[in-house]
Amino acid sequence: KQWYQRRVRGNVGAPLLFSTFHSLFYTVMVYGILRPKKDILTLYQIVKNKKLTKIIFGSNFSFKAFVLGQFFSVLFMTGITILTYTYFILHLVQVLLLVLVVTWNGANYYVTEVFSVPPSESKRNKSS
Numbered sequence: 001k002q003w004y005q006r007r008v009r010g011n012v013g014a015p016l017l018f019s020t021f022h023s024l025f026y027t028v029m030v031y032g033i034l035r036p037k038k039d040i041l042t043l044y045q046i047v048k049n050k051k052l053t054k055i056i057f058g059s060n061f062s063f064k065a066f067v068l069g070q071f072f073s074v075l076f077m078t079g080i081t082i083l084t085y086t087y088f089i090l091h092l093v094q095v096l097l098l099v100l101v102v103t104w105n106g107a108n109y110y111v112t113e114v115f116s117v118p119p120s121e122s123k124r125n126k127s128s
Helices: 008-034 043-048 051-057 063-086 088-114 121-127
Strands: none
Touching: 008 063, 043 063, 063 088
């Protein structure tokens, strides 16, 4: 076996175990020990009140669905990790796309925030 094929099990198992233990720890800490009041927002309440969540699940979005959604999102992202870890070209494309997005965001920030020139007084008076 190649060196990268031997590590796939660890690349899958570690994130899934971590997300499972994190979900258990979060549930026990927040809902078992701390028990927040109704006016304190938790991540579950924020997700439950989103429009998209109400469109997909209706008004009865359960905590079990929330935890399962987190687990399957970790599983999906782990699958992407395995694919990009196995196929060099896919990994290269992913890295290039990330570099392009970061460069675009950085350049956009500097053009709009740092180097933007406020309109002069004479231009403001003409437009009013």
